[in-house]
Amino acid sequence: MTKVIKLRKGLDVNLKGKPTDEIGQVKCPGEYALQPDDFTGLKPKVVVKEGDKVLVGDALFVDKLHPEVKFTSPVSGVVSLVERGDRRKLLSVRVKCDEKQEAKSFDVKQDVKALLMESGLFGFFRSRPYDVVANPEDAPKAIFISAFNSMPLSQDFEIALKGQEKEFQAGISALAKIAKVHLGVSAKQTSKALLEAKDCEVTVFDGPAPAGNVGVQINHVSPINKGEVVWTLGAEEVIFVGRLMLTGKVDFTRIIALAGSDVKFPKYYKVLVGQKLNTLLDGQIEDNGHHVRIIDGNVMTGLKTTEDGFLGAHKTEVNVIPEGDDNAEMLGWIMPRFKEFSTSRSYFSWLCGKKREYTLDARIKGGERHMIMSGEYDRVFPMDIFAGYLVKAIIAGDIDRQEALGIYEVAPEDFAIAEFVDSSKLELQRIVREGLDVLRKENA
Numbered sequence: 001m002t003k004v005i006k007l008r009k010g011l012d013v014n015l016k017g018k019p020t021d022e023i024g025q026v027k028c029p030g031e032y033a034l035q036p037d038d039f040t041g042l043k044p045k046v047v048v049k050e051g052d053k054v055l056v057g058d059a060l061f062v063d064k065l066h067p068e069v070k071f072t073s074p075v076s077g078v079v080s081l082v083e084r085g086d087r088r089k090l091l092s093v094r095v096k097c098d099e100k101q102e103a104k105s106f107d108v109k110q111d112v113k114a115l116l117m118e119s120g121l122f123g124f125f126r127s128r129p130y131d132v133v134a135n136p137e138d139a140p141k142a143i144f145i146s147a148f149n150s151m152p153l154s155q156d157f158e159i160a161l162k163g164q165e166k167e168f169q170a171g172i173s174a175l176a177k178i179a180k181v182h183l184g185v186s187a188k189q190t191s192k193a194l195l196e197a198k199d200c201e202v203t204v205f206d207g208p209a210p211a212g213n214v215g216v217q218i219n220h221v222s223p224i225n226k227g228e229v230v231w232t233l234g235a236e237e238v239i240f241v242g243r244l245m246l247t248g249k250v251d252f253t254r255i256i257a258l259a260g261s262d263v264k265f266p267k268y269y270k271v272l273v274g275q276k277l278n279t280l281l282d283g284q285i286e287d288n289g290h291h292v293r294i295i296d297g298n299v300m301t302g303l304k305t306t307e308d309g310f311l312g313a314h315k316t317e318v319n320v321i322p323e324g325d326d327n328a329e330m331l332g333w334i335m336p337r338f339k340e341f342s343t344s345r346s347y348f349s350w351l352c353g354k355k356r357e358y359t360l361d362a363r364i365k366g367g368e369r370h371m372i373m374s375g376e377y378d379r380v381f382p383m384d385i386f387a388g389y390l391v392k393a394i395i396a397g398d399i400d401r402q403e404a405l406g407i408y409e410v411a412p413e414d415f416a417i418a419e420f421v422d423s424s425k426l427e428l429q430r431i432v433r434e435g436l437d438v439l440r441k442e443n444a
Helices: 112-119 157-161 165-175 214-221 235-247 348-352 376-380 387-396 399-404 412-421 428-443
Strands: 003-006 023-025 031-034 044-046 059-063 070-072 077-084 090-097 126-128 142-146 181-186 201-206 230-232 253-259 267-272 292-296 303-305 317-322
Touching: 031 077, 044 090, 059 090, 070 112, 112 235, 142 165, 142 214, 142 235, 157 235, 157 253, 165 181, 165 235, 181 214, 201 214, 214 230, 214 412, 235 253, 376 387, 376 412, 387 399, 387 412, 387 428, 399 428, 412 428
Parallel strands: 003 201, 023 267, 142 181, 142 230, 181 201, 253 317
Antiparallel strands: 031 090, 044 059, 059 070, 077 090, 126 230, 253 267, 292 303, 292 317
């Protein structure tokens, strides 16, 4: 019998600009990019040079600490640019794609972990603690997969799954040869490929955001103790694994949501990892006369980018919302505001009900100030962790206290909703990321 876990803490924010179920096609751009910054904790070493010919699945760079872990090209073509920044930091490797795509073939009969490292799929695994690229030398106690995203304007994985159920199951079965697999699904999902998946333990989660975060699911199913390691993998990346097992070739095609209040026709698109965003956004941004923010990823956890940016390796949505820096409001916060969202009933909009859709911009609406222990975080943080005290321990640099409060179980995205409601306007995700990096260096 499938286990059901009900979560009461959290917050759903109903934003305007949800994608329709339609899946569109975009033109193939001339250039794709693989960006090392998408793989947190990676020390990249480039193994190609400009002008080299590569196939789909050929390595572009490897991990310096584990050269057997390769990061491979999503397209076949010619390496057009090895982009570097300050102190020669590798920013991206770009490939100008050929008209006719050719893919490298892999031996699927070899050890699964070795196959994933050679094909470039192992780099999509993330490891807890620290939320970094997985170490192939570790023996994880489990692999966790969340098959839904509960954040606002997020991708509906059931739409991406249609027609790829066979590949998804093949991916699950392959991962089960490495460690026990836990699959988290939503109480709203109905796909048999999820609810009746084989070679894994399925758990149903019922509750508001961030119920879809894999960290929340780990905390309720199998909490991490010091010395233990858990790997996580995105649900659509499981399909990548399944395609490799069935065909012997890598295919980085994914279905993403283009959404947001400033998108003309919000819907799904079939794209490749590293695709240039202007192929998605051309003619799609509303001409409202105000500045917009383009977000690579989710509105709560994604990164600010431009039309000349590239789709991140793990991203399942691109959002466009008002920037808000050119918005002049008479009397500011004193106005009663019927169209603004508030968690504290500061505005009269709470009288309009939960079904109302809101158009929010990217403004913080306030300055950073001292932390007030008012229980704000605890109301929206559905993990068995004192979030406020953990953040204070990270700011203070008290490593022993951080360990006692459960820092090994968290990732920056777990604090996204808490950051949204925080009246102190602290950058909680940045603070947690820095805390994890310091702790990782101390324990190295």
